[in-house]
Amino acid sequence: MLDFAQPLHNERETLFVEVILPLAIAKNYTYRVPFELNDSVAIGKRVVVQFGKSKLYTAIISSIGNQAPEKYEAKYIIDIMDDAPVVNARQLLFWKWLADYYLCHVGEVMNAALPAALKLASETKIVLNKEFEYNKADLNDKEYLIIDALEIQPELSVSDIVKLLGQKTVMPLLRALFEKNIIHISEEVSDKYKPRRRTFITLNPVYSNPESLKELFTILERAPKQLDALLACIQLSRKQKLITKAELTEASGAGAAAIKALIDKEVFIADERTVSRLMGEEHELDENFVLSDNQRAALKNINTQFADKDVVLLHGVTSSGKTQIYIRLIEQMLASGRQTLYLLPEIALTTHIVERLRRHFGNHIGVYHSKFNDNERVEVWQKVLKGDYQIILGARSSVFLPFDDLGLIIVDEEHESSYKQYDPAPRYNARDASIYLGALHSGKVLLGSATPSFESYYNAKTEKYGLAEMPERFGGVELPEIQVVSITEETKRKTMQSHFSSVLMRDIEEALAKKEQVILFQNRRGYAPVIICKTCAYSPKCINCDVTLTYHKSSGKLHCHYCGYREDSPSICPACGSAHLEHKGFGTEKVEDELTILLPDARIARMDLDTTRSKMAFQNILNDIEEKKIDILVGTQMVAKGLDFPDITVIGIISADSLLKYPDYRANERSFQLLAQVSGRAGRRGKQGKVVIQTYDPTHRVIAQVISNDYLDLYNTEIVERKAFKYPPFYRIINLDIKHKDPEKLYHQAEYLAIELRKHFGDRVIGPEFPLINRIRNYYIKSIMLKFEKDTVSIAKVKVILQDVLLQFQTTNLSKGCIVQPDVDPY
Structure with a gap:
């Protein structure tokens, strides 16, 4: 373990520090410490250093010694930014492990780990925080100059401020302004996350006795709308504790003006509260909830297995009440004084969990995710460092926070691909990284899922992990009724209406008649995946990537979903001049468009990447579902996660084949997971839901396994x-992805690299082959796959050899212009 005690150095002793720079460089650099800073250096502190001819960076001290570097003359560090370390010993060990395991540089890990404000560099942009009021009289001369310049020019880089002040030691000044909330780091400037506020209505207790209520009825006879609102409030209060203003307006038909008048007369008391964005979970917010027999058995099983296992897999069907078990485990950790990390695959999709946990744990809980601006991220970082938060709820980047004593890590929906970072490096999986992080802290890890990844389930079956199972839904709610419809048969009988079978249309219409809600799932966004010329078969392609462009009706343009390129949709074929252009295939946009024609009275919304780009768009859609402003929600994978509403009773899977026929060895596993998760959105509140799966292959094994909810059969086959x-x-x-802008050079480079690898690994080297998409952003790609036996081959030794081969390859003239990207555990 690294020693973080403040060193006592001789004031004239020459010290050297090895630092981690936020760059993709193979080795850490060593810098000399000026005598006057000898007593201030400590491992984990940030220092300002010059790297290259003139660029300044914030680096982290990783070691301190007396040895000068042999191959180059050490430059002096310019300044020390911190009074106390911002990174602790375990974090540095964690960064080193991530770099070694995922074949990247520790600087790349640092870049991913630290919030932007903790790693200022020459080109970092600084802007004023316009929402914050400050007194210029409180600023020193240099701070005043910086603020004055930012008022004239809205954005300055750190190097601009260096020139403005005529000194290199500007980082501490910027840190001070940042901590005073006067400036923002522009890379992370975004609107502050706003919690959801709802107005609840209660009858004034003055009118609780019959006499006063009778008197009130007499007074309100002349105001019939207000009387309707009063009667509706009394009726609703008999059924439920909390009545929202929206519910009262709908139930009474009185309108907002009548309710406001009653609030003004103090007949009603209006109470504005912060609430969950998904009110469907309100029944679980009870602080004194009681676990069911199944939940108690699972909790006991987990605690028993934690005695001799560091990792336990909790396999519980959708809506089995896993979250309540998590809460009980967190309570145990809180009582022991240790920290808990609760990981979720996509924080935006599960914002309701925050309020559920805050109701239980109050100020002990912190939240860390991409919706926070940089000031907020740094604030959470500092609070974790000081031990102010004992519980952190967050997305995959939360594993990088400076935990001191992490007793429990909960990885919810552990099978989700969102835990894997694909670009840039480090290409880590937060689930796997959590297991190492837990071991570093001598803590426990709980993996939770209704459809576990095969790796986790295999580890549980071979007793590497513990296993706890919950095969029943909470409250005894039945799993949804699933019906498979053959698109081929319905097409023959001419009962298909556009992309909707007669069965699906019937169920949608019945649900709408009962004022229930529907989710339709189509795993492709846009309007039409392909535009094709009927005469010459021309199809527009991206100029940067080897993919066909997708037509989006909302913009009227063709979009590339890989690089973002757009162009106007052609009205005539650019190749042959024919006007006969056809749209082939369909995405969520087309499903929404055609439903509008088939069901003109239905209120339809779409949830995909295109409709949820803005910060609050996702929450707004959820609010509209909750308030029943939406009858039918059409969406991609986003609808499979985190939606939990009582009135969603019908789920339609428009085309299961796009999942089942995907050319990937995980296609069946991923299809089962996604279909089971989507199906689990139906009937979660005492009503059995219906799921309609449309497919050209109704006899497919995976569909049968989804119908019977037989994960074990899927796993065994x-x-x-x-x-x-x-x-x-x-x-x-x-x-290994090998990339080059010249396809011919790429061919020779990839072949050479494969030959070199085969000298060491033989037939474990597969390829090079073109991937499914062989050009992205003007880089041609070839892939080499390496397969190694898990039990008989040392993966650590493999990586050492692989890094040597790659280093040797990069030193040859052949590798010029080439990029090699290793991806460990790529799926």
């Missing part, structure tokens, strides 16, 4: 194939 064809969990995979 797939695991045999995984072993036979050398895939995880029996083999480890490392992918």
Whole structure:
């Protein structure tokens, strides 16, 4: 363990510090410490250093010594930014492990780990915080100059401020202004997350006795709308504790003016509160909730297995009440004084969990995710560092926070691909990283899922992990009724209406008649995936990537979903001049468009990447579902996660084939997970839901397994194939993507690299082959796959050899202009 005690150095002793720079460089650099800063240096503190000819960076001290570097003359550090370390010993060990395991540089890990404001560099942009009022009289001369310049020019880089002040030691000044909330770091400037506020209405207790209520009725006879509102309030209060203003308006039909008049007369008391964005969970917010027999058994099982297992997998069907078990485990950690990290795959999709946990744990809980601006992220970082937060709820980047004593990590929906970062490096998986992080802190890890990843389930079955199971839904609610519809048969009988079968249309219409809600899932956004010329078969392609462009009706343009390129949709074929252009395939936009024609009275909304780009768009859609302003929600994978509303009773899967026929060894596993998760959105509040799966292949094995909710059958059949064809969990995979702008040079580079790798690894090297998409952003790509036996080959030794081969390859003239991207455990 690294020693973080403040060193006592001789004031004339020459010290050297090795620092981590936020750059993709192979080795850490060593800098000399000026004598006057000897007593201030400590591992984990930030220092300002010059790297290259003139660029300044904020680096982290990783070690302190007396040895000068042999190969180059050490420059002096310019300044020390911190009074106390901002990174602790375990974090530095964690960063080193991530860099070694995922074959990247520790500087890349640092870049991903630290909020932007903690790693200021020459080109970092600084802007004024316009929402904050400050007194210029409180600023020193240099701070005043910086603020004065920012008022004239709205954005300055750190190097601009260096020139303005005529000194290199500007970072501490910027840190001070940042801590006073006067400036923002422009990379992370975004609107502050706003909690949801709702107005609740209660009858004034003055009118609780019959006489006063009778008198009130007499007074309100001349105001019939107000009388209707009063009667509706009394009726609703008999059924439920909390009545929202929106519910009262709908139930009474009285209108907002009548309710406001009663509030003004103090007949009603209006109470504005911060609430969950998903009111469907309100029944679970009760602080004194009681676990069911199944939940108690699972909790006891988990605690028993934690005695000799560091990792336990909780396999519970959708809506089995896993969150309540998490809360009980967090309570245990809180009582022991240790910290808890609660990881969620996508924080935006599960904002209601924040309020549920805050109701239980108050100020002990902190939240860390991409919706926070940089000031907020740094504030959370500092509070975790000081031990102010004992519980952190967050997305995958939360693993980088400066925990001191992490006793429990909960990874909810552990199978989700959102835990994997694909670009840029480090290409880490937060679930796997959590297991190492838990071990660093001698803590426990709980993986939770209704459809676990095969790797986790295999580890549980082979007793590497513990296993706890919850096969029943909470409250005894039945799993939804699933019906499979053959698109081929319905097309023959001419009962398909556009992309909707007669069965699905009937169920949608019945749900709408009962004022219930519907979710339709189509795993492709846009309007039409392909535009094709009927005469010459021309199809527009992206100029930067080897993909066809997708037509989006909302913009009237063709979009590339890989690089963002757009162009106008052609009215005539650019190749042959024909006017016969056809739209092939369909995405969420087309489903929404055609539903509007088929069901003109239905209120339809769409949830995909295009409709949720703005910060509050996702929450606004959720609010509209909750307030029943939406009858039918059409969406991509986003609708499979986190939606939990009592009135969603019908789920339609428009085309299951796009999942099942995907060319990937995980296609069946991912299809089952997604179909089971989508199906789990139906009937979660005492009503059995209906799910309609439309497919060209109704006899497909995975669909049968989804219908019977038979995860074990899926696992047992797939695991045999995984072993036979050398895939995880029996083999480890490392992918190498070789990229170059010249396809011919790429061919020679990839072949050369594969030959070099085969000298060491033999037939474990597969490729090079073109991936499904062989050009992205003007870089042509070839992939080499490496497969290694999990139990008999040392992956650590493999990585050492692989790094040597890649280093040797990069020193040859052949590698000029080439990018090699390793991806460990790529799927």
